[in-house]
Amino acid sequence: MEQRKEGTSKINVKDLNLFYGEKQALFGVDLAIHEKEVTALIGPSGCGKSTFLRTLNRMNDLIDGVKITGDVVIDHENVYKTNDVIKLRTKVGMVFQKPNLFPMSIYDNVAYGPRMQGIKSKKELNKIVEESLRSAAIWDEVKDRLKTSALGLSGGQQQRVCIARAIAMKPDIILMDEPTSALDPISTLKIEELITNMKKDYTIVIVTHNMQQAARISDKTAFFLNGEVVEYDDTDSIFSTPQDQRTEDYVTGRFG
Amino acid sequence: MRYLKDNLLRGLLWLSAFLSVAVLVMIVGFIFYKGFNLISFDFIFGDYSPTGGGGIWPMIVTTIYTVLISLVIATPIGILAAVYLQEYAKQGRLVRLIRFATESLTGIPSIIYGLFGAVFFVTTLKLGMSILAASLTLTIIVLPVIIRTTEEALKTVPRSYREGSLALGTTKLQTLYKVILPSSMPGILSGIILSVGRIVGESAAIFLTAGTVAAMPESILSSARTLTVHSYLVTQESGDIELAAAVGIVLIVIILAINLIATFISKKFNKATNK
Numbered sequence: 001m002e003q004r005k006e007g008t009s010k011i012n013v014k015d016l017n018l019f020y021g022e023k024q025a026l027f028g029v030d031l032a033i034h035e036k037e038v039t040a041l042i043g044p045s046g047c048g049k050s051t052f053l054r055t056l057n058r059m060n061d062l063i064d065g066v067k068i069t070g071d072v073v074i075d076h077e078n079v080y081k082t083n084d085v086i087k088l089r090t091k092v093g094m095v096f097q098k099p100n101l102f103p104m105s106i107y108d109n110v111a112y113g114p115r116m117q118g119i120k121s122k123k124e125l126n127k128i129v130e131e132s133l134r135s136a137a138i139w140d141e142v143k144d145r146l147k148t149s150a151l152g153l154s155g156g157q158q159q160r161v162c163i164a165r166a167i168a169m170k171p172d173i174i175l176m177d178e179p180t181s182a183l184d185p186i187s188t189l190k191i192e193e194l195i196t197n198m199k200k201d202y203t204i205v206i207v208t209h210n211m212q213q214a215a216r217i218s219d220k221t222a223f224f225l226n227g228e229v230v231e232y233d234d235t236d237s238i239f240s241t242p243q244d245q246r247t248e249d250y251v252t253g254r255f256g
Numbered sequence: 257m258r259y260l261k262d263n264l265l266r267g268l269l270w271l272s273a274f275l276s277v278a279v280l281v282m283i284v285g286f287i288f289y290k291g292f293n294l295i296s297f298d299f300i301f302g303d304y305s306p307t308g309g310g311g312i313w314p315m316i317v318t319t320i321y322t323v324l325i326s327l328v329i330a331t332p333i334g335i336l337a338a339v340y341l342q343e344y345a346k347q348g349r350l351v352r353l354i355r356f357a358t359e360s361l362t363g364i365p366s367i368i369y370g371l372f373g374a375v376f377f378v379t380t381l382k383l384g385m386s387i388l389a390a391s392l393t394l395t396i397i398v399l400p401v402i403i404r405t406t407e408e409a410l411k412t413v414p415r416s417y418r419e420g421s422l423a424l425g426t427t428k429l430q431t432l433y434k435v436i437l438p439s440s441m442p443g444i445l446s447g448i449i450l451s452v453g454r455i456v457g458e459s460a461a462i463f464l465t466a467g468t469v470a471a472m473p474e475s476i477l478s479s480a481r482t483l484t485v486h487s488y489l490v491t492q493e494s495g496d497i498e499l500a501a502a503v504g505i506v507l508i509v510i511i512l513a514i515n516l517i518a519t520f521i522s523k524k525f526n527k528a529t530n531k
Contacts, residue, residue, distance in 0.1 A: 059423060064347070090425035100416035102435055113424035116434070162420075169424060 010035040010173065010203045011056060016070035018051060018060065018227075025051050027227045029070070033220075038195060038204045040214035040235065043224030044255070049207045052224065053175050056205065057092040058085050074173070090117065093166030094175045098182045099158035106133075106153070106161060107146040113169045128168050135201075136164035137194050156187025163194065174198070176206040180213065192217050211251055215239050223247045284508060291501030299502065304470050312503060314472040318387060318480040319510075322462065323455050325391035325476060326398060331448055333395075334402030341403070342410040343432060358400040369397050370461035378465055385467030385479040393465045394458060398451035405450065409443025410436065442522040449518035453511055459484035483507050 011033040018026035026048050033039045041049040051060065058079060060066045072079040079088060090113075101109050110129045119125060129146070133139040138160040142153070150161055159179060166174055176195070180188040195204060195217050208214050214221050215235060222232040223244075231238060231247040242248040249255055302311025345351045373393030383389040413436050421431040437444075459482070467479035468489055481489065487503040490496045 057423060059419065062419065062422065086425045086427060088425075089423055094419075094423040096416060096419065096423075098416060100414070100420040102417060102420065103439060112421070112434070113426070116424065116426045116430050165420075165424065 008035050009033065010074065011205075012071070012073040013055075014071040014073070016052070016055060016072060017068070018048075018055060019067040020063070021065040025227050026055070029227075029229050031222060031229060031232060033203065033205060035203050036199055036201070037219040038199050038206060038217055039220045039222065040218035041205065041207045041222050041224060042209075042211060042214050043250070045209075047224040048227040049222075049224040050177055051227075053177055053205060053207050055079075056173070056175055057089050057094055059094065061085065090169050091171055092173045092175060093169055093171035095159070095162050095166055095177070095179045097178045099155055099162050101150040101153075101158050101161055101165070103149065103151055105147045106142050106150045109150045109161060110164050110168050113165060117169075129164075132164040132168040133161070135167050135198070136160045137190065137197075138164060154187070156183050156190060159183060159187070159191060160194065163191075163198075167198075171202065173203045173205065176204065178207050178209055181209060188213075211239075211253075223250060225250070287501045287504040287508065289501075290498050291503070291505050294498055294502035295505060300506065303472065306470065312483065312486060312506065314470065315481055315483045315486045315503070316506070318466070318473055319456060319482040319484075321387050321473065321476060321480075322391050322394060322466070322482060323452055325388065326394040326455050327448065327451065329392070330395040330398050330402055330451065334399050334447075335406050335444060337399075338403045338406035338410060339432065339437075342407050343428075343436070358403050361396075361400040362404070365460075366397060366458055367460040367464075369393055370464035372396075373461060373465040384477065385465065385469075387466055387473055387476045387478060387480055390462045390466035390482075391476070393461050394455050397458065397461060398454050401451050401454060402444075402447045405447025406440070406444050409440035409447070412443065413439045445521055446518055449514055449521075452514050456482075456507065456510055456514070457484060458482075459488055463488070483510075 009032040011031075013029055013031040013033075016026055016029040017024065029052060031052075041053060043049050054060045055068060055072055056074070056079070060068070068080060074088075074092065082088060102112065104112070107129055110132050111125045114125060114128050119128070130139065130143075133142060138157060141157060142161070150158065153161065159182075163174075163179075180191050183191065192213060195206065198204060199219075206214075206218065218235045220232065221235040221238040223230045223238065223242075223246075225246055231242060231244045233243070238247060239251055242251060299311050300316070301313050304310045304312065304314050341351055341354060345354075370393065373389060373396075377383050377389040377392045378385055381389075383392075417435050417439060418431060421435045422428070426434075462482050463485050466481065466485070468481045468485060469479040470481055470486070470489075473480040483503055483506060487500045487507070490503070491500040
């Protein structure tokens with residue numbers, strides 16, 4: 001098998017365990033996620049892939065009774081030893097399953113993050129909003145209606161504005177939690193195209209239900225089952241020559 | 257037999273609905289019938305005259321004072337308390353206890369609040385029978401209403417808004433201030449407006465704390481009477497049902513106006529947020 005060129009590892013996860021109260025949801029997860037690549041997390045519902053994704057920007061902190069052991073190291077900094085969750089989340093952006101724009105104008109949505117960071121200059125905000133919307137490939141569709149409510153856009157457009165909103169923070173890493181599961185096929189295609197273009201600038205970790213999607217857009221794929229990583233490898237290898245029987249069963253559609 | 261039952265039940269439901277509407281129409285009709293002749297510009301905007309024939313402007317002013325003062329105090333405290341209970345407090349026994357306490361407070365008859373106000377605000381704090389003492393008592397009465405409605409409003413804010421905001425590296429306070437409170441504004445406003453209705457309609461507690469002086473209040477430390485107290489007293493003292501009914505008309509119109517404003521505001525907000 002051809003040796004892929006290895007990027008440097010951006011996120012290093014070592015022996016990560018997560019408990020919801022008494023119930024353990026992640027079991028000793030080890031994963032090295034590489035810079036400026038798309039890493040897909042696949043697996044059946046409830047396998048822990050979304051839970052894992054949310055450990056990377058500490059979104060699980062919002063849930064009562066969550067306990068985490070192990071290390072998540074991003075750029076040599078241990079995510080669970082820092083007190084500055086705010087800084088972590090500006091560096092690690094997130095796009096959710098359903099578009100969750102705020103009930104404000106498109107402009108205000110994209111400018112929300114930078115404003116909260118204290119950027120007040122109108123000129124600078126205009127620049128950030130335009131650049132972000134351009135990077136999210138939605139600028140042309142919304143440039144004439146920036147001041148209208150973002151909730152008037154279609155689902156696919158909203159999701160791209162959500163991506164723009166994340167980009168506006170100038171993050172290094174963007175986490176995506178099944179970003180196309182609520183969208184029609186055409187919008188899905190647009191987002192996938194966007195993700196492929198974005199990886200030259202960002203490290204992307206995407207949870208997906210859709211195996212074809214993982215195959216189409218990702219460089220590496222991790223297969224989760226019952227809170228464990230069964231197999232993690234180049235996407236091509238996972239889909240063509242899986243090492244583990246369970247991975248093979250899943251990617252060939254025998255369960256899941 | 258089954259059809260008979262069905263029809264019987266249907267008839268019963270219809271009758272109940274009809275009765276409740278009929279009662280309302282009868283009351284409003286009675287009040288308007290008795291009092292409408294007295295309604296005039298001078299009656300509403302004229303000064304009160306103890307010898308009869310005067311207006312009720314001092315009572316309207318007193319009512320407005322009590323509404324404003326009570327709300328100025330109760331709204332911020334109520335909203336902050338609700339935010340604490342809903343967003344910050346660790347959900348557990350203490351929070352359940354506080355919720356139980358606020359819920360129980362809404363069920364206490366207002367005369368009890370009046371007695372408390374008369375002892376605590378009027379006597380102990382030496383505010384005397386005054387608009388201020390009455391307003392403070394009313395603050396305690398409407399506080400649970402504002403807390404409850406605000407809590408309900410906060411609950412309806414989708415989790416995805418909070419997550420979306422926090423994931424952008426904002427603090428909890430920023431999220432609260434910029435996303436959660438604006439989205440729950442219609443609910444909070446409707447709670448405040450409900451409180452206005454409660455204050456305007458209150459009589460027993462005000463009677464015991466603001467007194468019954470029928471004159472334009474000089475300051476918020478003056479004793480004065482609100483519309484409801486006035487309505488009660490004219491019936492009690494002179495048996496003048498027509499005058500009391502005329503005051504009633506003014507009250508009904510005020511409450512109706514408040515309800516219309518409430519519907520209007522919440523519709524407007526809903527448009528702004530859900531578009």
